[in-house]
Structures are given as structure tokens and as C-alpha cells.
Amino acid sequence: MIDFWLAAGLLLLVALSFLLIPVLRGRRAQLEEDRTALNVALYQERVAELQTQQEEGVLDATQMDTGRAEAARELLADTEGVEAPRVSRLGKPWPLLAAILVPVLGLGLYLHFGASDKVELTREFSQAPQSMEEMTRRLERAVAAQPDSAEGLYFLGRTYMAQDRPGDAAKIFERTVSLAGRQPELLGQWAQAQYFADGKKWSDKVQALTDEALKADPKEVTSLGLLGIAAFESQRYQDAIDYWNRLLVQLPPEDGSRAALQGGITRATEKLEASGGKVAQAPAAKVAAVLKVRVDLAPELKAKVQPGDSVFIFARATAGPPAPLAAKRLTVADLPATVELGDADAMMPQLKLSNFPEVQLVARISRAGKPTAGEWIGRSQPLASSTTAQQTLTIDSPDK
The missing domain is CATH 1.10.287 (Helix Hairpins)
Structure with missing residues (x-):
């Protein structure tokens, strides 16, 4: 100062x-x-x-x-x-x-x-804290100085959980949700804090929070983990296994919590079998769709296009949203070319090839670089999204 x-x-x-x-x-x-x-x-x-x-x-x-x-x-x-x-x-x-x-x-x-307190906080946060207690004090002061900061409240709530203060964390996450909106991750954190604040007793409030979080995002990890814990505590071992398996799929291979989660699944399996039950097999995972297509230009159009013209290749559902399910971008100079369109090329997570049984392949040339409008186009006949044979697509018609 x-x-x-x-x-x-x-x-x-x-x-x-x-x-x-x-x-x-x-x-x-x-x-x-x-x-x-x-x-x-x-x-x-x-x-x-x-x-x-x-x-x-x-x-x-x-x-x-x-x-x-x-x-x-x-x-x-x-x-x-x-x-x-x-x-x-x-x-x-x-x-x-x-x-x-x-x-x-x-x-x-x-x-x-003035904001002398915020100036001092900025100086403090520029230096690493020496302990968890010091970090908590800093976050509390930051929240007091900026009570409308959802980010500051979120980090304070996570810190309270790390210090085994779920009651304080639940209040903070509730404030965070009121500021930032009912985002699935925040609802999951709030539900988890409320569950432990209530002495690991499942309540209608916690159930409503997890239901809302998973409805908005079926892959919300905190809610899946919490539901697995609650099911295990109430001896619903099959439900615990199902929830934890869904969570295990979401974690990256290098995540350190995978081992603990796998250990929980193993213990739930042992207890289920010890009680005379049998672990139900999880449904087979949906195979990711991949379409291989060779794109070429009709001979009569080669003199009418320029090498730098953009070529957009995409697949869209024949019965569904008009947005492309997967797309690639080339230039006329790259033709002929063979590309693969799959779930990894999805424009949005919920719009994947594997989620639609029938699709159509489209290739469009656009001199202006616009994927929605161009000069020339080629379309395929409807085909199954599970098709494995290579398809041929020729750009041969004016784009009207």
C-alpha cells in the first residue's frame, strides 16, 4: 500500500x-x-x-x-x-x-x-497462501468486498467443503445459484453440501436438486457421485454401482479419483453378492457413428470454380434439426478428398450422428466462405448413420 x-x-x-x-x-x-x-x-x-x-x-x-x-x-x-x-x-x-x-x-x-480493501486483497491474492485457513480468510474477505461475485462465492463454498464445513458450504452454494443461475454443476455442489450438512440423511430437497441437475446434464459428475453414495448408504447396491459406473465413464484416464471410485464399485458388488443378489449387466454402450465419404467435383464445374473456394462437407439428420451433425471444411484445391464424419465432429454435444438413425451427406462450395449458402452443391440419398461402407459424393448442381 x-x-x-x-x-x-x-x-x-x-x-x-x-x-x-x-x-x-x-x-x-x-x-x-x-x-x-x-x-x-x-x-x-x-x-x-x-x-x-x-x-x-x-x-x-x-x-x-x-x-x-x-x-x-x-x-x-x-x-x-x-x-x-x-x-x-x-x-x-x-x-x-x-x-x-x-x-x-x-x-x-x-x-x-474508495476501494482500499480491494487493493489490499489484490495484493494478497498475488501471493500464494501459506495455509488453508489463510486461503479461507482471503476468500471470506473477497466475498465481503464483492458480495455479488458468483465466482468468489463458488470458490469459498468449495473451500468450506474441503474444511469439512458442509453447513456453511450449503448456504454459500445457495447464494451462488441465486446469482449465477441454476447451472447443473452448482446444483450438484449444493446438493452434496446439503446432504453432508444434514448428517448424510437423504431429503426431498437433495433429491430435487440432483434430479434438476441431471435433467439439465445427465453427465453431471457431482450428482452422480452423490446418488451413488446415498444408494450405498441405504444398501441399494445395484443403484450405487449404476451411478458410479456412469460417473466412471466421465472421468479422464489420468484422474486420481478413478481408483477410489472403482474401489467403491467393487465393495458395492461384494455386498450385493453377499446378500444373495447378482450384479445386473450394464447396457452395451452405443457405438460411435463414423461415415467415410469421398468428395469430388463434377467435370463440367472445374472451369467455374477457383482453387481457394471453400468446400463444406457435413451430415444432417433427414428427420430432425436442420443443424449439421458433423462437418469438415476443405478447399476446391483439396478435391478429390476422402474425409470421415463422426461423433467427434459434432457441432453440439447433443447432436451426434449416433443419436439419429438416418442422415444425408451434403457438400457445398462457397466462394464467400459461408457454410449455409454457396454456388454449387452435392447431396447424397438418405442412409443409415451406422453405415460403414465408403460413400461417394459429387458436387454437380447449382446451390439454390
Whole structure:
């Protein structure tokens, strides 16, 4: 904070200079005014002396006029260049009073309306915390300084959970949801904190939160893990296995929690078999769809296109949304070319080739680089999205 206050002090000195300079100028003008008054007094004294000498007969009228003129020239020479006195409407005490009040009022207003606490927080967060308690204090201060920051509230809630303070975390996540909206991840975190805050007792509130989260995102990991824990605690081992298997699919191979999750699945399996039950086989995973297509240009169009023209190749559902399910972009110079369109090329996660039984392949040439409009187009007949044989697509028609 030292450099901040130094900068503020320099700005204050600049502000004070605008107030004090007129005062200093007023003092100099007063000195010049006093000197002028002295010169006038000396002139009057010289004229009186000349009149006395004339009355005594020492000077005649001509000498009197000469002496008076010389005294006037000396007075003029002494007062030449002196500025006219400035009259202050505020009076002399006001600039000095303002010079005192400006820094006092400025400091008071800054302490009331300023953000010195946020400046200090920024400095603290630039350095790594030495402990979890220190991090918690920083986050609490940040939330107090910015109560409308959903990001700050989210991190504070996660920190409370790491410190085994689920009750505080549940309140924080509820505030986060009210600010950021009912996002699946936030609902899952709120449900988890509420579950542990209630002493691992399942409630209608927790059920509603997890249902809402999974309805919006069936892959929401916190809700899946929480539902698996709740099912295991209530001895619904098959449900626990199902939820944890769904969660296991979402985790990347290098995730450290995979081992613990797999251990939970193993324990649930053992308990299910020990009670005389049998683990139900999970439904076979849907095979990702991949279409292989060779795209070429009709011979009669080769003289009408340019090598840099864009070529958009995509698959769309014959009965479904008009948005492409998978797309690739080439240029005319790349033709003929063989490309693969699959689930990995999906424009949106919910719009995959494997989610639609029948699709159509389309290739469009667009000189303007627009995938929705162009000059030439080629379309295939409807085909199954599970087709494995290579398809041939020829661009041969005007795009209307």
C-alpha cells in the first residue's frame, strides 16, 4: 500500500498547488502595493519641500515647476511595471482554509467510498497462501468486498467443503445459484453440501436438486457421485454401482479419483453378492457413428470454380434439426478428398450422428466462405448413420 499512498500524496500536492499559488501571488502583490505607497509618500514629501522653498524665496516659479516635474518622473519610474492590485472576492483566509479542507475531505471520501480493501486483497491474492485457513480468510474477505461475485462465492463454498464445513458450504452454494443461475454443476455442489450438512440423511430437497441437475446434464459428475453414495448408504447396491459406473465413464484416464471410485464399485458388488443378489449387466454402450465419404467435383464445374473456394462437407439428420451433425471444411484445391464424419465432429454435444438413425451427406462450395449458402452443391440419398461402407459424393448442381 506504500506506493499507492505515495501516488495519492503526489496528486494531493498538485491539487494544493492550485490553491496555494494564488496565495503566494497575493503576498507578492501586497509587497508591490506597499512599495508603491512608499514612493507616493516620498513624492508628496518632495513636493511639500519644494513649496516651502518657493515661499521662502529660494525657488522661483520656473524652478518650482522643474522640481515638481522631476519628482513626478522619479515616481513614475519607481512604479512602472507594477501590476494592478487584484481584489479577491473570497478574501485571504479562504484559500488557506480550502488548502486544509481539500486533503481532509479527500481522505474521508476515499475511506468511505474508495476501494482500499480491494487493493489490499489484490495484493494478497498475488501471493500464494501459506495455509488453508489463510486461503479461507482471503476468500471470506473477497466475498465481503464483492458480495455479488458468483465466482468468489463458488470458490469459498468449495473451500468450506474441503474444511469439512458442509453447513456453511450449503448456504454459500445457495447464494451462488441465486446469482449465477441454476447451472447443473452448482446444483450438484449444493446438493452434496446439503446432504453432508444434514448428517448424510437423504431429503426431498437433495433429491430435487440432483434430479434438476441431471435433467439439465445427465453427465453431471457431482450428482452422480452423490446418488451413488446415498444408494450405498441405504444398501441399494445395484443403484450405487449404476451411478458410479456412469460417473466412471466421465472421468479422464489420468484422474486420481478413478481408483477410489472403482474401489467403491467393487465393495458395492461384494455386498450385493453377499446378500444373495447378482450384479445386473450394464447396457452395451452405443457405438460411435463414423461415415467415410469421398468428395469430388463434377467435370463440367472445374472451369467455374477457383482453387481457394471453400468446400463444406457435413451430415444432417433427414428427420430432425436442420443443424449439421458433423462437418469438415476443405478447399476446391483439396478435391478429390476422402474425409470421415463422426461423433467427434459434432457441432453440439447433443447432436451426434449416433443419436439419429438416418442422415444425408451434403457438400457445398462457397466462394464467400459461408457454410449455409454457396454456388454449387452435392447431396447424397438418405442412409443409415451406422453405415460403414465408403460413400461417394459429387458436387454437380447449382446451390439454390
